[in-house]
Amino acid sequence: MKKVEHIGIAVKNLSASNELFTKLFGAVPYKEEEVQSEHVITSFFQLGDTKIELLEAGTPDSAIAKFIEKRGEGIHHIAFEVEDIYAEMERMKQEGFILLNDTPKEGADNKLICFLHPKSTNGVLIELCQEINSTF
Numbered sequence: 001m002k003k004v005e006h007i008g009i010a011v012k013n014l015s016a017s018n019e020l021f022t023k024l025f026g027a028v029p030y031k032e033e034e035v036q037s038e039h040v041i042t043s044f045f046q047l048g049d050t051k052i053e054l055l056e057a058g059t060p061d062s063a064i065a066k067f068i069e070k071r072g073e074g075i076h077h078i079a080f081e082v083e084d085i086y087a088e089m090e091r092m093k094q095e096g097f098i099l100l101n102d103t104p105k106e107g108a109d110n111k112l113i114c115f116l117h118p119k120s121t122n123g124v125l126i127e128l129c130q131e132i133n134s135t136f
Contacts, residue, residue, distance in 0.1 A: 001088070005081040005129050006044070006051035006109075010067050010074060014056035018043055021054065029054075035108045040064050042108045053079075053108065077115070079127035085112050088128050092116060104130070 039062035057065035107113035
């Protein structure tokens, strides 16, 4: 793993949360995007080398909607940038981690993504991500 790429925060209202975090960070989000594969609407803030991703449920049955219903708004996941997501997924399987998907999916911000089940990572949802154009 190269670095923490971003921290994902589940929010009920993206517009209101963008305003709140704009005040907090003194910066506006650089991007808003709908990720159909995950049924979420996201916005990203850049803070130095790290990003903060706000995630609003795009559908009432999405993972973010279920997360907020169960736990409320807050930190949803930590994403780590990897050089080769396929190799890293294989390494994670070999190390005994539970992957939530067998192949990478297209995620937000031009990334291929894969999540590790929190049951295998001390209760923290971990996302592996790779820039789509980095090896293709």
